[in-house]
Amino acid sequence: MRSKTITTSFGPCVVQIGEGALACLGKVVAGASSIVIVTDDVVAPLHGSKVLDALDNVNLTMHEWTVPAGEASKSLWQAESFYDFLASKGCDRSTMIVALGGGVVGDLAGFVAGTWMRGVRFVNCPTTLLAMVDASIGGKTGLNHAGRKNAVGVFHHPEAVLVDVTTLTTLDDRAFNAGMAESIKHGVIADEAFLSWQMDHAQEIKGRDPRVLEELVARNIEIKAAHVEQDERDQSGVRAKLNFGHTIGHAIEVVCDYALPHGECIGLGMLAAGRVAIGRGLVDETVRDRLSAALSSFSLPCRFTFQGDISAMMSALRGDKKSVGGVVRFVLPTKIGEVTVGHDVGDAEIESAIAELME
Numbered sequence: 001m002r003s004k005t006i007t008t009s010f011g012p013c014v015v016q017i018g019e020g021a022l023a024c025l026g027k028v029v030a031g032a033s034s035i036v037i038v039t040d041d042v043v044a045p046l047h048g049s050k051v052l053d054a055l056d057n058v059n060l061t062m063h064e065w066t067v068p069a070g071e072a073s074k075s076l077w078q079a080e081s082f083y084d085f086l087a088s089k090g091c092d093r094s095t096m097i098v099a100l101g102g103g104v105v106g107d108l109a110g111f112v113a114g115t116w117m118r119g120v121r122f123v124n125c126p127t128t129l130l131a132m133v134d135a136s137i138g139g140k141t142g143l144n145h146a147g148r149k150n151a152v153g154v155f156h157h158p159e160a161v162l163v164d165v166t167t168l169t170t171l172d173d174r175a176f177n178a179g180m181a182e183s184i185k186h187g188v189i190a191d192e193a194f195l196s197w198q199m200d201h202a203q204e205i206k207g208r209d210p211r212v213l214e215e216l217v218a219r220n221i222e223i224k225a226a227h228v229e230q231d232e233r234d235q236s237g238v239r240a241k242l243n244f245g246h247t248i249g250h251a252i253e254v255v256c257d258y259a260l261p262h263g264e265c266i267g268l269g270m271l272a273a274g275r276v277a278i279g280r281g282l283v284d285e286t287v288r289d290r291l292s293a294a295l296s297s298f299s300l301p302c303r304f305t306f307q308g309d310i311s312a313m314m315s316a317l318r319g320d321k322k323s324v325g326g327v328v329r330f331v332l333p334t335k336i337g338e339v340t341v342g343h344d345v346g347d348a349e350i351e352s353a354i355a356e357l358m359e
């Protein structure tokens, strides 16, 4: 088991990574008056009992709130139903919310934890690779609204993140590989050696070797935490580097109506950003080649099918949070292991980068 403490303005966030990390939950909940475990209807039957076992000797009132699995649960409607549930159970400021699930559950539970009674204690127990390497760290929560991804949200850090890598054994390959897209992203933006390590250990990673997964998750969390600690509120540009691939990636998610997993869209978005960077002379083809080789090692798509008009994607891009006054801002690579932020990219460059991705 590995342990790391992330410094946040909310206080320390303790991260435990490894087999059996969920067993720490009993200690973490100390001081709460009641606990609400938030999960989805896929994760509940698979891993709900691990959380209940960890809380076996804890003498607290416990409630469970289960949402339908899938992106549609990141809605204000779902948050409102959750508030109704909390109210019906008499939950107050000393209630603690525990998320057990992927990024959808973490974002919804974190949002409600950050807004119920102006904020209650929160613990995140991620069960997808994407949530382990990315979504559970950094305090961003988000709900989608009127076709805008993460349009409504608050910063609310968990006080602990418990990453039991053995929960990944039940995750299907497509969802697992989608998480690898964010892991590849971390290599591309900050650590070339880590990108190579992922390629070298692709077989063990895909075989879900728990020791290799522990190392993989730990390095991802270090990279993400370093960006968050330097720029918690996403103001100086350091944290914005983590958005590499997310400008076009989010637009693909929206126009495909969330039919493709987030990670697959981010992989495609990274390839498109790579093309823009090549067009501007920031990098040469080898950078995009390495990126597509890394994505392909984890069966992530380098192309996608889209029947609609490219103008739908352009308007989704302008609606993205990262656009300012309708000007779309990009994070672009300057080499493997380094990106720069704030590039204003014109429509023609974007359209040709997207066109290259289409089947």
Ligand SMILES: NC(=O)c1ccc[n+]([C@@H]2O[C@H](COP(=O)([O-])OP(=O)(O)OC[C@H]3O[C@@H](n4cnc5c(N)ncnc54)[C@H](O)[C@@H]3O)[C@@H](O)[C@H]2O)c1
Residues within 6 Å of the ligand: 040, 041, 042, 043, 046, 047, 069, 070, 071, 074, 101, 102, 103, 104, 105, 107, 127, 128, 129, 130, 131, 134, 135, 136, 137, 138, 139, 140, 141, 142, 150, 167, 168, 169, 170, 171, 172, 175, 178, 261, 262, 263
């Ligand atoms: N807050 C952040 O900083 C942040 C960062 C990145 C992504 N996100 C958000 O995260 C979401 C994507 O997260 P995700 O990819 O984890 O999706 P998800 O939460 O929808 O999980 C994917 C699927 O896997 C199932 N699942 C979860 N754990 C499982 C397990 N151990 N075994 C079997 N099935 C399991 C879920 O029920 C779901 O059907 C997006 O909404 C994205 O915007 C947030």
Ligand SMILES: [Zn+2]
Residues within 6 Å of the ligand: 134, 182, 246, 262, 266
């Ligand atoms: Zn992402």
